[in-house]
Amino acid sequence: MRCMLCENLSFSHICTPCQDHYLTPVLHTQTIASNVSVHSFYKYGDIEALLHTKHTPLGFYIYTILARRAFQTFAEYFTWQRPVASLSIDDHTRSGYSHTAILNKALQSRCIRPYYGKMRAKNRVSYSGKSHTFRLNHPRDFTCLPMDEEEIILVDDIITTGTTLSEASHCIHIAQKQLLFCLALAHVE
Numbered sequence: 001m002r003c004m005l006c007e008n009l010s011f012s013h014i015c016t017p018c019q020d021h022y023l024t025p026v027l028h029t030q031t032i033a034s035n036v037s038v039h040s041f042y043k044y045g046d047i048e049a050l051l052h053t054k055h056t057p058l059g060f061y062i063y064t065i066l067a068r069r070a071f072q073t074f075a076e077y078f079t080w081q082r083p084v085a086s087l088s089i090d091d092h093t094r095s096g097y098s099h100t101a102i103l104n105k106a107l108q109s110r111c112i113r114p115y116y117g118k119m120r121a122k123n124r125v126s127y128s129g130k131s132h133t134f135r136l137n138h139p140r141d142f143t144c145l146p147m148d149e150e151e152i153i154l155v156d157d158i159i160t161t162g163t164t165l166s167e168a169s170h171c172i173h174i175a176q177k178q179l180l181f182c183l184a185l186a187h188v189e
């Protein structure tokens with residue numbers, strides 16, 4: 001096949017030189033809901049075209065590449081005293097896969113156990129392109145299903161205003177678990 005970015009022959013949808021040049025993650029940290037840290041790996045504007053493949057068949061391969069470069073690398077360096085659960089937000093399957101589940105799966109490691117379908121919104125309103133006020137007025141109403149681990153990492157693809165992750169972190173608090181931090185693929189500046 002040919003690389004999507006440079007059109008050279010490649011074994012992957014994005015060739016290794018292009019991955020190294022364009023997709024080397026840079027960790028960025030922000031705080032939401034006054035005390036929740038969100039670590040993200042890319043600037044939204046830098047990988048916007050790739051993120052737009054979400055919910056298309058091509059998106060499966062693109063998210064797999066991004067997950068490996070960002071989330072898998074993070075998990076390889078992450079250590080903790082006890083096993084930690086990672087929950088992908090709203091990991092419903094669309095176009096045959098869930099993009100947040102792909103990111104979460106890449107965290108599988110000695111210290112992190114990914115779970116799927118544990119953190120889902122009862123209200124499936126889309127926040128895409130909506131104002132912060134709209135988001136606040138239409139809460140997602142998350143439920144968190146039980147698991148053995150006490151400490152949680154939340155996984156989402158894009159952090160914009162932080163409304164979704166704030167609501168999900170509140171849900172974890174209600175479930176009497178401890179949220180260590182959130183991981184997002186990209187942040188909107």
Ligand SMILES: [Zn+2]
Pocket residue numbers: 003004005006007008014015016017018019
């Ligand atoms: Zn290339």
